[in-house]
Amino acid sequence: MESSVDFRKITEDPSPYRHIERMPINEILININKEDQKVAGAVEKAIPQIERLVTVITDKMLSGGRLFYIGAGTSGRLAVVDASECPPTFGVPEGLVIAIIAGGSQAITQAIENAEDDTDQGWLDLQKYHINEKDVVVGIAASGTTPYVVSALEQCRKHQITTGCITNNPGSPLERTADFPIVVETGPEFITGSTRMKSGTAQKLTLNMISTTVMIQLGRVEDNQMVNMLLTNEKLVDRGVRIVMERLSIKDYEKAKALLLHWGSVKKAVEEGK
Structure with missing residues (x-):
């Protein structure tokens, strides 16, 4: 050395x-x-x-x-x-x-x-x-x-x-x-x-x-958001729901949450929800 x-x-x-x-x-x-x-x-x-x-x-x-x-x-x-x-x-x-x-x-x-x-x-x-x-x-x-x-x-x-x-x-x-x-x-x-x-x-x-x-x-961020983050706790789920609500113009929190949990990621939920 x-x-x-x-x-x-x-x-x-x-x-x-x-x-x-x-x-x-x-x-x-x-x-x-x-x-x-x-x-x-x-x-x-x-x-x-x-x-x-x-x-x-x-x-x-x-x-x-x-x-x-x-x-x-x-x-x-x-x-x-x-x-x-x-x-x-x-x-x-x-x-x-x-x-x-x-x-x-x-x-x-x-x-x-x-x-x-x-x-x-x-x-x-x-x-x-x-x-x-x-x-x-x-x-x-x-x-x-x-x-x-x-x-x-x-x-x-x-x-x-x-x-x-x-x-x-x-x-x-x-x-x-x-x-x-x-x-x-x-x-x-x-x-x-x-x-x-x-x-x-x-x-x-x-x-x-x-x-x-x-x-x-590598494409893991869109706009200024962590659209690929793992939904490993309630804080991250809540953050993900609010991103989905914003991106899809959904006012119903529970509806956005159901969509997010169904697809398992913000990115997929937004893509499929359009």
Whole structure:
């Protein structure tokens, strides 16, 4: 794996705030919020990079490929959140967007010691899904040096599998390894090195942009509505009913609900109800 000693980790730079433990609660909150306000601007600067990755993911998925996220710790957990919300939100099959976290499912709720340092397991975890050239793998690591992630992307490159990444440190091994890198420079954290803060927020915003835009390109959204969402709870059923009422100009809630439940999706209910 590529050496990480020849670049500066800005995410590990000292916090500009000193003696945080002496701050009043109000001042702590104001300063955290002040730092958070920098994140959206940092993501905005990365939009050209995000666009390039979204374009290639869309092309691959339209050709039958899948999207994989791979990360450790906070980055892995954020990946799990994004991937797990794609089926209910957009009605896509389980297994189209897959998140892999170092240490496995147990690592979602608790830290698994040394899992992120394993240079072999990332590729082994990807192989469990019979990964191939149709797929895209996006590595996520604030530092850009996580061995589990970097080595997995290196193996993907050897096997002609397209890769992207989301990192918060320019010039990192992860950026240099990925075909389509995204670098969101959020700078030092409020608490020195606590990348669950601004770096994690930037990763979440970027993941939202990637998955949402890809799903729009795949035709899973119409107008501004989630017409393919799964009707898995009363809130989503109610939302679906109101969309059906609007699109078919139906004033009777129960009639629209019956139509929706009969066809099982907003899209089908609207198509068949016209």
